[in-house]
Amino acid sequence: MNSPETHRLALLGGDPTVRTPLPTWPVLSDDEVAALGEHLRRARTDSTYLTSIFGSGPVVEFERAVADYFGAPYAVSTNSGWAALHTALVAVGVRPGDEVIVPAYTWPQSVSCVLQQGAIPVFADIDPETYTLTAETAEKCLSPATKAIVVVHLYGQPADMTRMMAFAEAHGLAVIEDCAQATGAMHRDRHVGTIGTVGCFSIGSGKQIVGGEGGFLLTSSEEVRHRAIAMSQHPQRHRVDLPGGYAVPDGFLPTYRMHPVAASICAAQLPKLRRWNDERIVNLRALSLALEGCPGIRPAAESTFGRHVYHLYCPTFVPEELPGLSRDRYVEALIAEGAPVRIGYVRTPLHLRKEMRERKYLAPGFPWNLGSRDVHYAAGDCPVTEDRCARTDISVFLGANAIGDQSALVGEIAAAFWKVARHHRELLEPAHSQR
Numbered sequence: 290m291n292s293p294e295t296h297r298l299a300l301l302g303g304d305p306t307v308r309t310p311l312p313t314w315p316v317l318s319d320d321e322v323a324a325l326g327e328h329l330r331r332a333r334t335d336s337t338y339l340t341s342i343f344g345s346g347p348v349v350e351f352e353r354a355v356a357d358y359f360g361a362p363y364a365v366s367t368n369s370g371w372a373a374l375h376t377a378l379v380a381v382g383v384r385p386g387d388e389v390i391v392p393a394y395t396w397p398q399s400v401s402c403v404l405q406q407g408a409i410p411v412f413a414d415i416d417p418e419t420y421t422l423t424a425e426t427a428e429k430c431l432s433p434a435t436k437a438i439v440v441v442h443l444y445g446q447p448a449d450m451t452r453m454m455a456f457a458e459a460h461g462l463a464v465i466e467d468c469a470q471a472t473g474a475m476h477r478d479r480h481v482g483t484i485g486t487v488g489c490f491s492i493g494s495g496k497q498i499v500g501g502e503g504g505f506l507l508t509s510s511e512e513v514r515h516r517a518i519a520m521s522q523h524p525q526r527h528r529v530d531l532p533g534g535y536a537v538p539d540g541f542l543p544t545y546r547m548h549p550v551a552a553s554i555c556a557a558q559l560p561k562l563r564r565w566n567d568e569r570i571v572n573l574r575a576l577s578l579a580l581e582g583c584p585g586i587r588p589a590a591e592s593t594f595g596r597h598v599y600h601l602y603c604p605t606f607v608p609e610e611l612p613g614l615s616r617d618r619y620v621e622a623l624i625a626e627g628a629p630v631r632i633g634y635v636r637t638p639l640h641l642r643k644e645m646r647e648r649k650y651l652a653p654g655f656p657w658n659l660g661s662r663d664v665h666y667a668a669g670d671c672p673v674t675e676d677r678c679a680r681t682d683i684s685v686f687l688g689a690n691a692i693g694d695q696s697a698l699v700g701e702i703a704a705a706f707w708k709v710a711r712h713h714r715e716l717l718e719p720a721h722s723q724r
């Protein structure tokens with residue numbers, strides 16, 4: 290650290306601070322390879338084994354394993370997190386024209402599942418610390434047409450479910466937990482996904498455990514489970530799982546069945562979930578500690594009621610502490626230092642995206658024309674989300690991949706933030722810093 294180049298910002302010709310490569314994710318050990326081999330060997334002599342049509346084989350074993358692991362009475366597997374969300378909406382009885390409260394700050398698939406059902410999203414604001422919906426923000430969106438709420442445990446941080454459930458129960462609303470980024474997160478002493486009416490998970494490539502692609506839902510309601518199976522699985526499976534002639538839509542179904550290979554890989558990862566999440570927490574708390582007091586950045590918060598399992602690390606830019614420096618320039622300087630950062634994850638609040646402002650999804654006016662009242666979206670609807678997206682959102686690509694000991698990388702990333710903070714004036718007048 291004594292050459293003059295290490296003291297000069299990399300953006301202005303100095304040496305970059307971060308040299309340790311980002312860890313790769315997912316990690317596939319011999320366990321996953323062995324499990325998959327075993328399943329393929331069994332499929333050689335059982336022609337029905339490698340399909341999820343019949344309600345047997347690796348997919349059903351996986352459903353039992355996740356239900357056990359999370360302490361949920363029932364699990365239903367799907368081929369993506371999005372398919373689990375759509376299935377959940379159908380299973381709790383959301384119909385075309387109903388309204389569903391959703392966050393304006395999330396991955397858009399938390400909302401496209403609502404649109405796909407012909408239901409109307411009503412966007413609620415987030416809590417500035419946890420970036421999740423609250424009972425208070427949701428309450429502002431309530432109307433006689435409200436049927437359900439999609440609560441997203443964004444970046445792995447649990448929303449405040451105690452107050453959310455009280456609010457939902459008071460108004461007879463179903464609660465769908467989008468846990469796609471929060472597998473293994475806890476709300477007080479319960480796993481997220483077991484608190485609402487249904488919990489939906491993804492095992493896609495960047496999530497806490499991975500099957501390649503896939504998803505599943507958890508519920509304690511037998512009726513929801515029946516409706517979820519009836520809606521998402523092959524009619525052959527209905528014979529096994531829906532005894533008593535539960536009304537099924539025959540073959541008029543989407544193909545949402547999970548691939549057995551995904552089930553098999555992910556089942557082998559499940560026993561490692563707790564250790565991996567522990568390691569993520571250690572690594573990212575170390576980053577928070579190292580960023581404490583650094584001008585211009587506020588570390589990602591952890592709530593007092595939840596176990597945050599860090600799908601992504603999202604601190605907050607504080608422009609007031611680095612006067613005159615734009616977030617774009619700040620992020621540009623960090624990237625030049627080799628820091629794995631980018632300007633926020635959401636960028637444009639969902640209610641202000643073109644499709645929402647123009648009320649056009651798949652066809653003009655759809656699904657808003659099915660509603661009982663005119664739902665429109667405008668700037669100012671969700672001020673916390675809008676301000677975060679416009680000025681302060683930042684994300685660090687360290688989260689699901691932060692397993693093992695990442696202290697070297699964490700130290701370098703923190704050093705990059707400190708270096709940019711110390712030298713921020715040079716970014717205001719690049720010519721001046723050449724000396």
Ligand SMILES: *Cc1c(COP(=O)(O)O)cnc(C)c1O
Pocket residue numbers: 368369370371372395396398399441467469470490491492493503504
């Ligand atoms: C990944 C993700 C989804 C969708 O999961 P897929 O398995 O990719 O379909 C939904 N919601 C959130 C918040 C996600 O991060």
